[in-house]
Amino acid sequence: MVKWNRKDLLGLEGLSPAEIKLVLDTAESFKEISTRQIKKVPALRGRTIATLFFEPSTRTRASFELAAKRLSADTVSISSSTSSVVKGETLKDTARNIEAMKIDIIIIRHKCAGAAEMLARAVSSGVINAGDGSHEHPTQGLLDLFTIREKKKKIKGLKVAIIGDILHSRVARSNIWGLKKLGAEIVICGPATLMPPEIEKMGVRVVYDLRKAVKQADVINVLRIQKERQDAGFFPSLREYSREFGINKEVLKDAGKDLLIMHPGPINRGVEISPDVADGQYSVILDQVTNGLAVRMAVLYLLLGETKVKL
Amino acid sequence: MNLLIKGGRVIDPANKIDKVMDLLIEKGKISRMAGSIRSENCRVIDAAGLIVVPGLIDMHTHLREPGREDEETILSGSEAAVKGGFTSICAMPNTSPAVDKEAVVKLILSKAEQAGLVNVYPIGAITKGREGRELAEIGELKRAGVVALSDDGNPVENSRIMRRALEYSRMFDLPIIAHCEDKNFSAGGMINEGRISTVLGLKGIPCFSEENMVARDVSLAKLTGSRIHIAHISSAGSVRIIKQAKKDGINVTAEATPHHFSLSDENLRLFDTNYKVNPPLRTGQDIDAIKKALADGTIDAIATDHAPHSEEEKDVEFDYAPFGMTGLETALGLAIKELVEKRILTVSRLVEKMSLNPARILRLDKGRLDPGSDGDLTIIDLNKEWTVKKEDFKSKSKNSPFIGEKLKGIAAMTICRGKVVYEK
Numbered sequence: 001m002v003k004w005n006r007k008d009l010l011g012l013e014g015l016s017p018a019e020i021k022l023v024l025d026t027a028e029s030f031k032e033i034s035t036r037q038i039k040k041v042p043a044l045r046g047r048t049i050a051t052l053f054f055e056p057s058t059r060t061r062a063s064f065e066l067a068a069k070r071l072s073a074d075t076v077s078i079s080s081s082t083s084s085v086v087k088g089e090t091l092k093d094t095a096r097n098i099e100a101m102k103i104d105i106i107i108i109r110h111k112c113a114g115a116a117e118m119l120a121r122a123v124s125s126g127v128i129n130a131g132d133g134s135h136e137h138p139t140q141g142l143l144d145l146f147t148i149r150e151k152k153k154k155i156k157g158l159k160v161a162i163i164g165d166i167l168h169s170r171v172a173r174s175n176i177w178g179l180k181k182l183g184a185e186i187v188i189c190g191p192a193t194l195m196p197p198e199i200e201k202m203g204v205r206v207v208y209d210l211r212k213a214v215k216q217a218d219v220i221n222v223l224r225i226q227k228e229r230q231d232a233g234f235f236p237s238l239r240e241y242s243r244e245f246g247i248n249k250e251v252l253k254d255a256g257k258d259l260l261i262m263h264p265g266p267i268n269r270g271v272e273i274s275p276d277v278a279d280g281q282y283s284v285i286l287d288q289v290t291n292g293l294a295v296r297m298a299v300l301y302l303l304l305g306e307t308k309v310k311l
Numbered sequence: 312m313n314l315l316i317k318g319g320r321v322i323d324p325a326n327k328i329d330k331v332m333d334l335l336i337e338k339g340k341i342s343r344m345a346g347s348i349r350s351e352n353c354r355v356i357d358a359a360g361l362i363v364v365p366g367l368i369d370m371h372t373h374l375r376e377p378g379r380e381d382e383e384t385i386l387s388g389s390e391a392a393v394k395g396g397f398t399s400i401c402a403m404p405n406t407s408p409a410v411d412k413e414a415v416v417k418l419i420l421s422k423a424e425q426a427g428l429v430n431v432y433p434i435g436a437i438t439k440g441r442e443g444r445e446l447a448e449i450g451e452l453k454r455a456g457v458v459a460l461s462d463d464g465n466p467v468e469n470s471r472i473m474r475r476a477l478e479y480s481r482m483f484d485l486p487i488i489a490h491c492e493d494k495n496f497s498a499g500g501m502i503n504e505g506r507i508s509t510v511l512g513l514k515g516i517p518c519f520s521e522e523n524m525v526a527r528d529v530s531l532a533k534l535t536g537s538r539i540h541i542a543h544i545s546s547a548g549s550v551r552i553i554k555q556a557k558k559d560g561i562n563v564t565a566e567a568t569p570h571h572f573s574l575s576d577e578n579l580r581l582f583d584t585n586y587k588v589n590p591p592l593r594t595g596q597d598i599d600a601i602k603k604a605l606a607d608g609t610i611d612a613i614a615t616d617h618a619p620h621s622e623e624e625k626d627v628e629f630d631y632a633p634f635g636m637t638g639l640e641t642a643l644g645l646a647i648k649e650l651v652e653k654r655i656l657t658v659s660r661l662v663e664k665m666s667l668n669p670a671r672i673l674r675l676d677k678g679r680l681d682p683g684s685d686g687d688l689t690i691i692d693l694n695k696e697w698t699v700k701k702e703d704f705k706s707k708s709k710n711s712p713f714i715g716e717k718l719k720g721i722a723a724m725t726i727c728r729g730k731v732v733y734e735k
């Protein structure tokens with residue numbers, strides 16, 4: 001049995017398949033807690049968890065905070081508007097201040113790649129990367145893996161298509177690392193302008209024809225398209241984007257009945273995914289949200305550790 | 312006091328000398344070299360087992376004064392230089408204010424004089440304020456003492472202005488040192504565009520950004536018949552362009568930095584901002600191409616691009632950190648480790664790249680040990696193993712990714728104009 005020996009969770013690139021499986025197995029036992037009438041266990045009682053979000057994301061933050069609360073930890077949230085960063089304080093200063101408050105885990109979301117890594121080196125508390133620029137979003141990757149495993153009972157050998165803005169997507173990177181480590185086959189598809197160079201070296205196949213990409217897919221993970229990318233000239237219009245890369249009924253007409261459609265949210269309905277598909281038979285988008293909570297509980301629990309929690 | 316350096320292996324590529332002998336410096340000038348010299352009234356330096364070469368010249372140094380004296384001053388930069396074995400350094404003009412007026416040149420020269428350690432040669436800006444719009448008063452700059460022109464940190468984006476700069480500077484026999492970067496391609500970029508930038512999710516700077524401008528600049532040098540020197544070559548593609556340009560008889564020279572031949576983008580894995588430089592660290596293939604180009608003469612010089620930055624400025628998110636690493640004190644050790652030890656260059660060829668060729672490119676009366684020439688010498692201990700330590704840096708800034716690294720080869724003594732300015 002693998003043990004969790006890390007102080008931080010910064011990305012899936014550095015995790016072993018066994019470590020990933022440990023998180024998923026732990027999450028399975030935590031998922032059950034959320035179905036109880038009293039959705040709370042004392043596992044992290046007396047522990048303090050801070051969320052430090054330099055980029056707005058109500059959903060991810062709520063998920064982490066709820067996960068902490070269900071484990072009976074105290075939580076404090078520091079948003080970029082309330083933090084002193086605007087006053088010229090550095091990330092490190094902010095971190096040290098938080099640490100002086102004896103916080104056990106800092107959950108950070110930041111628009112710069114590497115910010116979580118930097119924070120982890122600066123503080124002795126555990127650090128969870130809740131998204132750093134275009135780098136990684138490991139808990140999203142883990143909850144996607146969890147959802148796939150839950151529905152398909154396996155990951156090895158599955159064919160997963162990731163569609164959209166791969167260049168700027170931390171979700172794509174965490175998904176690619178996690179899925180590869182557990183033996184899935186990955187196809188990525190999106191406009192060539194949003195395809196990062198040498199992405200094939202991460203072990204994926206690049207396809208520009210959406211229909212070919214989703215053909216025989218067991219899972220389609222649809223990424224969010226940001227409207228700003230059009231202004232930056234990555235593609236001509238949202239209209240053209242949705243015609244070339246939007247997931248709709250017509251694109252899925254040959255899909256098998258146990259196809260899974262995933263999306264990290266929030267959805268641009270009618271752009272990257274049509275409303276009928278987002279709410280349709282294949283969609284597991286709401287399961288992802290539910291599972292996100294269980295996965296985050298597992299991660300918090302593992303980071304603070306059985307051995308580290310003394311009653 | 313006169314100096315008698317005894318029993319060192321004297322290497323002077325200009326005169327094809329490589330043998331053990333004595334060297335006498337009188338009144339600041341090299342007066343004699345012979346198998347054995349006897350002289351009274353002089354300090355005798357035992358150089359047995361050491362190498363005696365013309366003082367090293369760094370043709371690409373950022374001294375930060377005036378403007379950022381917290382990061383480096385002309386004095387602290389001079390101290391770093393002599394510790395690194397340099398007797399001459401060329402001060403890049405991206406100070407604040409920029410070196411685009413006689414007064415700034417004079418300030419640098421007088422501060423350098425006060426420091427009294429190394430020869431400091433100011434480089435003037437090509438355009439006013441390094442803004443790429445109007446030519447600086449190049450005649451005035453020349454008279455004030457600049458040895459070259461550069462807008463380093465910025466490319467001269469407008470091709471018409473670059474053409475005029477090349478034509479105009481020719482009247483003064485000043486080379487243009489080109490910082491080759493196509494800002495349309497590099498904007499927002501932080502590291503080499505490729506596998507590593509993809510994995511790390513950092514915006515990349517493609518090699519094309521540099522190569523596009525190298526190609527333009529050698530074409531302009533051909534058009535104008537002027538001299539151009541390409542700074543800090545980072546990519547295999549740039550090497551190819553320069554190699555071809557030289558074959559075509561275009562008057563182009565080039566330099567590479569120690570970090571571009573010692574480090575690759577793989578080193579960025581931990582988002583350590585000390586590796587954030589511009590142009591960025593490229594791949595192993597680029598390193599190989601640069602080494603080969605140093606060996607075959609496509610790249611003429613090794614220059615540090617010494618770019619000191621304060622710890623506060625570097626200790627931030629990768630996006631927000633400035634580009635550049637400190638380089639004067641590690642250059643020689645890295646060059647010996649990567650080039651001499653790995654048999655890319657002989658010691659004599661290394662001295663060519665670090666002294667003779669920079670002097671030739673900049674028309675400095677340096678880089679050779681002719682009797683009567685200035686007593687600028689570096690005594691090198693090729694076999695000395697040492698570890699780069701943060702606390703040992705003389706530079707005000709310690710932004711070196713090589714801290715903790717073991718190097719072999721170091722300056723044992725630096726002599727400038729006949730004066731011992733550094734000894735280990």
Ligand SMILES: [Zn+2]
Nearest residue numbers: 463464490542
């Ligand atoms: Zn430059």
Ligand SMILES: [Zn+2]
Nearest residue numbers: 403463464616
């Ligand atoms: Zn420079």
